Amino acid sequence: MSTFSISRIGTYRDCPRQYKFAYIERPQVEFRDTVEAFLGSRVHEALEKLYRDKRHEKELSLDGLLEDFNKAWSENWAEKILIVRKDYTAENYRLMGERFLSDYYRRYAPFEEGRVIGLETRETVPLDDEGVYRLHVRIDRLVDMGEGLYEVHDYKTSSGLPGQEKLDQDVQLAAYSLWVRRRFKDFRRVRLVWHYLAFDKELDSWRTDEDLEKLRRELLKQIRTIEETTDFPPVVSILCEWCLYRSLCPMWRHEAETERLPENEYLSQPAVKLVDEYVRQKAAFDVFRREAEEKLGKLEQALIALCSQELQNEKVSVVVGSENRVTVKEVEQVKWPAKSTEGRDRLTAALKDLGLWDRVADLDPHALTRILKDETGLPSGGRDILESFLEKEKTYRLTVSKKS
Ligand code: SF4
Numbered sequence: 001m002s003t004f005s006i007s008r009i010g011t012y013r014d015c016p017r018q019y020k021f022a023y024i025e026r027p028q029v030e031f032r033d034t035v036e037a038f039l040g041s042r043v044h045e046a047l048e049k050l051y052r053d054k055r056h057e058k059e060l061s062l063d064g065l066l067e068d069f070n071k072a073w074s075e076n077w078a079e080k081i082l083i084v085r086k087d088y089t090a091e092n093y094r095l096m097g098e099r100f101l102s103d104y105y106r107r108y109a110p111f112e113e114g115r116v117i118g119l120e121t122r123e124t125v126p127l128d129d130e131g132v133y134r135l136h137v138r139i140d141r142l143v144d145m146g147e148g149l150y151e152v153h154d155y156k157t158s159s160g161l162p163g164q165e166k167l168d169q170d171v172q173l174a175a176y177s178l179w180v181r182r183r184f185k186d187f188r189r190v191r192l193v194w195h196y197l198a199f200d201k202e203l204d205s206w207r208t209d210e211d212l213e214k215l216r217r218e219l220l221k222q223i224r225t226i227e228e229t230t231d232f233p234p235v236v237s238i239l240c241e242w243c244l245y246r247s248l249c250p251m252w253r254h255e256a257e258t259e260r261l262p263e264n265e266y267l268s269q270p271a272v273k274l275v276d277e278y279v280r281q282k283a284a285f286d287v288f289r290r291e292a293e294e295k296l297g298k299l300e301q302a303l304i305a306l307c308s309q310e311l312q313n314e315k316v317s318v319v320v321g322s323e324n325r326v327t328v329k330e331v332e333q334v335k336w337p338a339k340s341t342e343g344r345d346r347l348t349a350a351l352k353d354l355g356l357w358d359r360v361a362d363l364d365p366h367a368l369t370r371i372l373k374d375e376t377g378l379p380s381g382g383r384d385i386l387e388s389f390l391e392k393e394k395t396y397r398l399t400v401s402k403k404s
Pocket residue numbers: 015017018021234235236237239240243244245246249250251252
C-alpha cells in the first residue's frame with residue numbers, strides 16, 4: 001500500500017531531484033526549520049486551540065489567544081531557525097503572527113458559523129477501489145453547514161495572495177474533500193475556504209462531485225507516474241533557497257563546497273580555474289564572432305553588388321580570387337505575415353474559410369508552405385488566396401569552393 005501526501009506529489013512536480021532526496025535516498029541532512037514554517041505552525045496551533053476551547057464551551061479572549069501564541073513562540077524558538085530574508089528579524093515575524101491572529105479574531109468572533117466537526121484532522125482516503133493508493137488528509141478546520149454542505153478551511157500565513165483562477169484549480173483542499181465526501185453520507189457540496197491571514201482575507205472555491213471524481217483519477221495517475229519513473233532531474237527555482245538538500249544537489253554542490261574555502265584556495269581550485277578560463281575564452285570568441293560576422297556581411301554585400309552590376313550585361317555569377325572562386329546565386333525566400341499584424345489576422349480568416357485551419361495550427365510556416373506545394377489538397381482558388389499573403393524576398397547564397 002502507498003500513502004502519499006499532497007505535499008509529496010507537489011515536491012515531485014516542483015523538483016523530481018528533491019523528491020528523490022526526500023522520499024527515496026533520505027540522506028542525513030541537518031533539518032533547519034524556516035521562520036516562515038515556524039510562524040505558520042504557531043498560528044495554526046493558536047487557532048486550533050481557539051476552536052477547541054469553543055467546542056468545550058470555553059470562550060478564549062483575544063488577549064488569551066495572543067498569550068497562548070507568544071508563550072508557544074518563546075518556548076519553541078531556537079537560534080538555528082533559518083531566516084532567509086536578512087532584512088527581517090524573528091521579532092518582525094512574531095509581530096506578524098500577532099497581527100494575523102488579532103485581525104482574524106476581530107473578523108470572526110464569536111466563531112459560531114456552522115458546526116466544527118474536525119480540527120487538524122489526521123486521516124487517509126483511498127484513491128482506488130482496491131485501497132492500494134491512499135492520500136493523507138490534514139484539514140485545519142472542517143465545518144458542517146447543514147443540508148449536505150461542508151466547508152474545508154485552511155489558514156495561510158504566506159505573503160502572496162492567489163487569484164481566483166488558481167484557487168479554482170487548487171488540488172490540496174479539493175483532495176481533502178475526497179475524504180469528506182466518503183465520510184459523510186449526506187454530503188452534497190463542498191466549499192473550500194482559505195484564510196489569507198496576512199491580508200485579512202477569506203477566499204473560496206466550490207467543487208462538484210464530478211470535479212472531485214476527476215481529481216481522484218488525476219491524483220491516481222500522478223502517483224503511478226511517480227512510482228514508475230526512474231528519472232529525477234533537478235529543477236532549479238526560487239525553491240532551491242529553502243531546499244534541505246541544496247548542499248548535496250548536483251546543481252549547487254560545487255558552489256556550496258567552494259563557498260567555505262578562503263579566497264586563495266578557492267581561486268586555485270582546478271574546477272574554478274577551468275570555469276574562469278572557459279568563460280574568458282567564450283567571451284573572447286563571442287567578440288571575435290561578432291566582428292567576423294560584421295566583416296563577412298560587408299564582403300558579401302560587396303560581392304553581391306559586383307555580380308548584380310555584371311549580371312545585367314555579361315551574366316557573371318562566379319567571381320574568382322587567387323585560389324578560390326565564389327558563386328553568387330540568387331534565391332527567392334517566401335515569408336508569411338508576422339504575428340500580431342493585420343495581414344496575419346486576414347490570413348487566419350482566409351484559412352478558416354478554405355477549411356485549412358486544422359492543418360496549420362499556430363500558423364506554422366512550414367505547414368503552410370507544404371499545403372501550397374500539395375496541389376491536390378487545396379480547394380479551388382485556394383492557391384491564389386494563399387499566395388496573396390506571401391511576401392517574396394530575394395536573398396543570395398554564397399558558397400566557396402577551391403579552384404580546380
Ligand atoms: S536545490 Fe533546487 S534543484 Fe536541487 S534538489 Fe533542491 S530544489 Fe531541486
